[in-house]
Amino acid sequence: xxxxxxxxxxxxxxxFRERTxxxxxxxxxxxxxxxxxxxxxxxxxxxxxxGVVGDGPVVTxxxxxxxxxVQRYDSFDAALQKVRGGDLPAALAVxxxxxxxxxxxxxxxxxxxxxxxxxxxxxxANLAATGRxxxxxxxxxxxxxxSLSAIxxxxxxILSWGLATSAIFGAALTLVNWRKKQVxxxxxxxxxxxxxxxSSRLLVTVGVSVLQAVLxxxxxxxxxxxxxxxxxxxxxxxxxxxxxxxxxxxxxxVGSFAKTEEAATGITNVIVLPMAFLSGTFFPLQxxxxxxxxxxxxxxxxxxxxxxxxxxxxxxxxxxxxxxxxVLIGFTxxxxxxxxxxxxxxxx
Amino acid sequence: xxxxxxVADGLRKRYGxxxxxxxxxxxxxxxxxxxxxGPNGAGKTTTLEIVEGLRRPDEGTVLLLGESPWPxxxxxxPRIGVQLQASSFFERLTAREQLETFASLYGVSRGxxxxxxxxxxxADKANTRENKLSGGQRxxxxxxxxxxxxxxxVFLDEPTAALDPQARRNLWDVLRAIRERGKTIVYTTHHLDxxxxxxxxxxxxxxxRILAMDPPATLVRGLDAPTxxxxxxxxxxxxxxxxxxxxxxxxxxGVSLTLSTRRPAVVLSTLAERGALDGLQVRGATxxxxxxxxxxxxxxx
Ligand SMILES: Nc1ncnc2c1ncn2[C@@H]1O[C@H](COP(=O)(O)OP(=O)(O)O)[C@@H](O)[C@H]1O
Ligand SMILES: [Mg+2]
Numbered sequence: 108x109x110x111x112x113x114x115x116x117x118x119x120x121x122x123f124r125e126r127t128x129x130x131x132x133x134x135x136x137x138x139x140x141x142x143x144x145x146x147x148x149x150x151x152x153x154x155x156x157x158g159v160v161g162d163g164p165v166v167t168x169x170x171x172x173x174x175x176x177v178q179r180y181d182s183f184d185a186a187l188q189k190v191r192g193g194d195l196p197a198a199l200a201v202x203x204x205x206x207x208x209x210x211x212x213x214x215x216x217x218x219x220x221x222x223x224x225x226x227x228x229x230x231x232a233n234l235a236a237t238g239r240x241x242x243x244x245x246x247x248x249x250x251x252x253x254s255l256s257a258i259x260x261x262x263x264x265i266l267s268w269g270l271a272t273s274a275i276f277g278a279a280l281t282l283v284n285w286r287k288k289q290v291x292x293x294x295x296x297x298x299x300x301x302x303x304x305x306s307s308r309l310l311v312t313v314g315v316s317v318l319q320a321v322l323x324x325x326x327x328x329x330x331x332x333x334x335x336x337x338x339x340x341x342x343x344x345x346x347x348x349x350x351x352x353x354x355x356x357x358x359x360x361v362g363s364f365a366k367t368e369e370a371a372t373g374i375t376n377v378i379v380l381p382m383a384f385l386s387g388t389f390f391p392l393q394x395x396x397x398x399x400x401x402x403x404x405x406x407x408x409x410x411x412x413x414x415x416x417x418x419x420x421x422x423x424x425x426x427x428x429x430x431x432x433x434v435l436i437g438f439t440x441x442x443x444x445x446x447x448x449x450x451x452x453x454x455x
Numbered sequence: 456x457x458x459x460x461x462v463a464d465g466l467r468k469r470y471g472x473x474x475x476x477x478x479x480x481x482x483x484x485x486x487x488x489x490x491x492x493g494p495n496g497a498g499k500t501t502t503l504e505i506v507e508g509l510r511r512p513d514e515g516t517v518l519l520l521g522e523s524p525w526p527x528x529x530x531x532x533p534r535i536g537v538q539l540q541a542s543s544f545f546e547r548l549t550a551r552e553q554l555e556t557f558a559s560l561y562g563v564s565r566g567x568x569x570x571x572x573x574x575x576x577x578a579d580k581a582n583t584r585e586n587k588l589s590g591g592q593r594x595x596x597x598x599x600x601x602x603x604x605x606x607x608x609v610f611l612d613e614p615t616a617a618l619d620p621q622a623r624r625n626l627w628d629v630l631r632a633i634r635e636r637g638k639t640i641v642y643t644t645h646h647l648d649x650x651x652x653x654x655x656x657x658x659x660x661x662x663x664r665i666l667a668m669d670p671p672a673t674l675v676r677g678l679d680a681p682t683x684x685x686x687x688x689x690x691x692x693x694x695x696x697x698x699x700x701x702x703x704x705x706x707x708x709g710v711s712l713t714l715s716t717r718r719p720a721v722v723l724s725t726l727a728e729r730g731a732l733d734g735l736q737v738r739g740a741t742x743x744x745x746x747x748x749x750x751x752x753x754x755x756x
Contacts, residue, residue, distance in 0.1 A: 296509070
């Protein structure tokens with residue numbers, strides 16, 4: 108066996124024999140998938156409610172439209188009470204051909220939605236009553252694949268974050284631990300080069316990342332979560348490798364100047380969490396100020412994230428890899444160079 | 456430099472205001488078992504690491520097999536085997552896996568691992584993980600890792616520190632076995648008694664300097680120190696004992712009666728005539744007495 112292969116083997120075994128590392132690498136991202144799936148998956152909870160008294164074609168059409176959450180009340184007064192109290196955005200009463208709609212203007216979005224939907228249903232009922240075909244026809248539909256749901260966007264984000272966390276932690280902790288326990292010095296006394304040591308650790312990082320991705324995507328594709336991959340999903344593989352490379356370089360940098368495992372853990376957290384939020388892993392960045400979005404452009408997680416959404420979900424082709432790859436490679440070179448400047452084989 | 460495997464000349468190393476190594480010179484011949492002794496903080500580890508090429512001396516030169524170990528000299532690395540003071544193992548690997556990994560770092564066949572486990576008496580622990588080994592077993596594994604590539608020179612830093620007496624004695628057998636294989640061994644210890652038993656030659660170090668360097672027997676004989684003869688108390692009174700021919704001084708410490716003499720033969724035959732040899736112990740001078748003589752301080756590890 109070559110030194111490269113046996114060092115990689117030793118590190119793979121060390122990794123798979125530790126439960127904490129396995130938990131953080133494989134179970135933690137799945138836990139986040141479940142949590143975020145629960146938060147964003149249940150979209151019916153987001154529908155605007157309306158209190159309804161009476162019956163008729165308009166109420167039937169409203170119920171069938173699915174645009175509003177129709178709740179029945181016995182008396183209009185009771186429903187109005189709720190609207191005034193802020194428990195209901197709007198109430199509607201049917202008296203023959205008269206329809207009375209009252210809404211709370213304090214919630215402008217809900218008020219607008221209710222007025223729009225009810226107005227449209229009433230207009231349609233009026234048009235139907237004239238017996239004439241509509242003059243103008245509206246054909247509307249969403250631009251994304253009709254299967255597109257929250258899970259499609261969540262999966263690449265959580266996966267990228269999971270890869271970043273375990274790659275940075277893994278590399279940093281190995282270095283700190285090996286330096287502290289003098290394993291690095293001991294290796295230094297054997298006729299193996301620095302390149303061999305670093306590249307074998309890198310192989311472990313990339314290998315673990317690929318395993319993480321396979322497991323994570325496999326679980327996300329089960330009917331419970333319902334992820335559907337775009338045709339050219341395999342384009343995500345080069346991204347995955349480049350992403351691991353850049354996270355590895357961060358890990359080596361942290362592991363180069365941290366003296367203890369505690370310090371390495373702290374520094375890594377300080378890097379990973381803000382990076383995750385700035386990269387739009389958990390929340391979209393559209394509403395963030397411009398300068399913040401500009402900052403996020405230098406973060407590897409941001410580009411891994413964007414690239415993964417493009418090729419895994421949006422079905423974009425190889426051209427979508429260009430920008431993320433360039434940034435990830437550039438980032439790795441810069442941080443890797445910095446790490447090589449501060450790296451040391453031993454304490455003091 | 457006929458026969459000199461190691462030549463260290465005028466080594467000095469400073470940490471802040473402290474000269475951890477302050478002018479150390481010695482040579483070690485091929486196949487020699489050389490001990491560097493001294494209390495904690497004497498500068499043993501620093502000296503050893505300079506010789507191994509792990510640290511750069513502020514002054515002085517080292518030649519190992521005719522080559523300088525600093526800066527890192529890849530030509531020399533396969534010819535030296537090092538056990539660092541802290542056991543340095545790969546996390547969560549078994550004893551055999553540690554050895555196999557080190558074997559391939561040196562491009563040696565993995566089969567050697569089994570031989571090494573046998574040599575250090577760990578064959579039955581081959582599949583035990585590093586963190587489940589006892590202190591003595593860890594030290595032995597660490598030594599096996601230093602020997603895996605069959606080096607010419609072996610450096611061992613305090614291999615017997617923190618071991619119980621039984622484990623220490625087991626390790627002595629290992630060290631003797633390595634010696635039989637014709638290796639040059641440099642080892643440090645703060646157990647002076649052990650060095651006396653194992654080493655061909657020792658250097659006694661204190662505060663960064665070598666105070667004396669010779670075979671242990673030569674050092675002890677050079678002392679001209681009295682021999683202590685101990686018997687059970689109650690056989691003789693202190694006054695009676697002091698009167699005996701050849702006895703310089705007698706002491707009763709509450710457990711035994713100790714007689715100091717420079718003519719042990721005379722004292723022993725007199726005691727035998729009186730039938731007063733119960734619980735007899737004879738102790739000559741030791742390296743600890745040498746240390747006391749050299750430094751004026753009691754030896755404390
Ligand atoms: N890296 C270091 N930085 C500062 N002081 C050190 C360092 N290494 C050793 N020393 C000091 O140098 C002296 C000699 O240490 P060392 O060589 O480890 O002694 P020994 O091995 O005999 O116990 C000690 O006083 C120790 O505190
Ligand atoms: Mg020491």
